[in-house]
Amino acid sequence: MSARFTSRFVTPGNRAKLARQVAGRRIETVTRRGKFIVIGLDSGGIAVHLGMTGKLLVAGVETEHTHGVFTLDDGVLLYVDPRQFGRIEWGHTRVAKLGPEPLEVGLAEFSKRLRGRKTRVKPLLLNQAFIAGLGNIYVDEMLFTAGIHPLTHASRLSAVRAAKLHRAMVETLTLAIEHRGSSISDYVDADGNRGNFQMLHRVYGREGEPCATCGRPIKKAVVATRGTHYCPVCQKR
DNA sequence: CTTAATGTTCCCCA
DNA sequence: TTGGGGAACATTAA
Numbered sequence: 053m054s055a056r057f058t059s060r061f062v063t064p065g066n067r068a069k070l071a072r073q074v075a076g077r078r079i080e081t082v083t084r085r086g087k088f089i090v091i092g093l094d095s096g097g098i099a100v101h102l103g104m105t106g107k108l109l110v111a112g113v114e115t116e117h118t119h120g121v122f123t124l125d126d127g128v129l130l131y132v133d134p135r136q137f138g139r140i141e142w143g144h145t146r147v148a149k150l151g152p153e154p155l156e157v158g159l160a161e162f163s164k165r166l167r168g169r170k171t172r173v174k175p176l177l178l179n180q181a182f183i184a185g186l187g188n189i190y191v192d193e194m195l196f197t198a199g200i201h202p203l204t205h206a207s208r209l210s211a212v213r214a215a216k217l218h219r220a221m222v223e224t225l226t227l228a229i230e231h232r233g234s235s236i237s238d239y240v241d242a243d244g245n246r247g248n249f250q251m252l253h254r255v256y257g258r259e260g261e262p263c264a265t266c267g268r269p270i271k272k273a274v275v276a277t278r279g280t281h282y283c284p285v286c287q288k289r
Numbered sequence: 290c291t292t293a294a295t296g297t298t299c300c301c302c303a
Numbered sequence: 304t305t306g307g308g309g310a311a312c313a314t315t316a317a
Binding site: 137238 | 309
C-alpha cells in the first residue's frame with residue numbers, strides 16, 4: 053500500500069508520522085477485534101476505531117468530513133468521520149489491551165472475570181478491557197434480556213444470574229448480527245445498507261413505552277454518563 | 290435555544 | 304489501586 057494523508061485529524065500529533073509509517077507498505081490482512089478494524093501490513097500495522105460516526109470508504113467521493121485519504125495502488129480509501137471521535141493509529145497496542153470477544157468467551161471465563169469486580173454491571177460491560185466490543189445499545193438490551201438492573205454490583209451477581217447474563221449477551225449479539233445491526237441515525241454496513249435490529253429493541257430508545265414483558269413503562273436514567281434504558285419491574289438489583 | 294446522540298479518555302475525588 | 308462522576312472532544316438533529 054502506498055499512502056498519502058490529507059488528514060487534519062488522525063491520532064492527535066502523529067498524522068505526519070503515520071503517513072510516513074504506512075507509505076509503501078502492503079496491506080496483508082484486515083480483521084476485526086472488538087470495535088477496531090485491524091489492518092496488518094507487510095511490516096507493522098494500523099488500528100482503526102470508527103467512534104460513533106466514522107466510516108472507511110473505498111473509492112468514495114470526498115465530502116467535507118473526509119479527514120483522512122489513503123492513496124492505494126488502484127484507488128483511494130477515505131476516512132470520513134463528522135464527529136471525529138474515531139481514531140486511526142499506528143500499531144496494535146490498544147487492541148492488545150482488549151478483553152475477550154463476547155461470542156468467544158465461555159461461561160466459566162466470563163463468570164471468573166465478573167468475580168471481584170466492585171463496579172456496577174452496566175459500566176463494566178461497556179469497559180472494553182472486560183469484554184471487547186459491547187456498546188451502549190447492546191448492553192441495555194442484554195441486561196433487559198437477562199433481567200438484571202444496570203446498577204447491580206457485578207460482584208454481587210449470583211452464579212445463576214451470571215449465566216443468564218452470559219446467555220443474554222450471546223443471544224442479543226447473535227440476533228443483532230442476523231438483523232445487520234441497529235441503524236438509529238448514522239450506522240450503515242460496508243455496502244451502505246441500514247440494519248433492522250432497532251425495530252427489535254426492547255428498551256433502548258423506548259423510554260415511556262410499555263415493557264414487552266410486564267407492560268410497565270420503560271425508564272431512562274444516566275449511568276456512567278450514558279443514557280441507560282431499563283424496565284424497573286423486570287430488571288432486579 | 291437546548292439537549293442528546295451507536296465512544297473513549299482524562300482529571301479530580303473518595 | 305479501584306471506582307465514581309463529570310467534562311471534554313465535534314457535529315447534527317430533534
